Amino acid sequence: MAGKVVLHYFNGRGKMESIRWLLAVAEVEFDEVYLTTREQYEKLLSDGALMFQQVPLVEIDGMKLIQTKAILSYIAEKYNLHGKDLKDRVMINMYSEGLMDLMEMIMILPFSTDKNAQLEVIKTKAKGRYLPVFDKALSGPIYLVGGKLSCADVQLLECTLMLEEKFPEILAEFGNVKSFQGRMTRIPAISKFLQPGSKRKPQPDETYSKTVMEVFQIKLPLTGK
Template identity: 60%
Template sequence: MAGKPILWYFNGRGRMESIRWLLATAGVEFEERFFTTREQYEKILCDGVLLFQQVPMVEIDGMKLVQTKAILNYIAEKYNLHGKTLKEKAFIDMYSEGAYDLMVLIMAYPFLSPAEKEKQLDLISKRATDRYFPVFEKVLKDHGQNFLVGNQLSMADVQLLEAILMVEEKKADILSGFPVLQDFKVRISNIPTIKKFLQPGSPRKPVPDENYVKTAKLVLQF
């Protein structure tokens, strides 16, 4: 039997958090290796396993995978979270990319100056309410099903819930004008594996703090 996947990143959200979400949704236990010093990072760089000198990296099924989208797609395929047909896969990828684009705006937030943070909050709120959430509200309303694609849980649903919760951390009433997404949030949050991941003590990481920012800058030297 293959061992647990091993996740190489910082002890924080960043680009690894969606990977944690997807593995947890699939009910897969995993181990984590956290970078805390530049020396640790340089060692793994010298070992040649980071193809593009970037993290996240996930060891799974005898492979050392890098690039977030590739990792997510592999996990989604492996655990039946990527649709049944080519058309379904295309729509899942499209919706996932939309949710991830919104999350990237929030990932950048902790690294900004106070003045930049204020502008970023406005941008996050505007993009969520004007660009991204209206699309998902319409998709769910138009086909009247519980999930975004194929009436079964997929990577797209998981990433949309993650995005919703991340935006709500910045603006609690962000879903006030999106009743369908409000129902979606409750429904997906209560899927047993996801509900477990949302409980205290799970591998889910908290909102990035100053220590996370400091560590990332130290390790990556930026």
């Protein structure tokens, strides 16, 4: 019998947060092992646990999975959050990858040399490229694809909450997305995950950024456009 799911990552959001969200929605209990030192990372490398020398790493069903998209896809398939057929899945994947592109812009913000410039890039692209797509998609349906909850819906909620942390009024022009957000937060598993004391991580702070840079031996801040 497979043991509890174990996540190996930093004590912060990053690329693992979407995985935490999806597991929470699927009501899957998980433990976490936090990377805090270079030595921990090097041990994972020497043990052969990291195929491409990258985290997130998720232990699930007797496997050690890496690559965020692959992990999300596995969880979505396992817990019926990936559509009813191939056409649903490709739409879900398109929405999901677009959301990941946008969230990655926010993820690198703590490492940017010019945070104000990066914030402007995020806001401009969110309002001009991404949010209009989702507002249109939600002009009638309750969910993005196939009339049922999918991993893309979970990521859209995660992403909009991240955006509102930086730009509180950003959804003012996107009423369908805002209504969707309200519906999603009333789902019991999501409501629970949004409560204090859950395994949802707060916005990254200096400790998180410093730990990431020390473990990966990053010398220069990252930039994104």
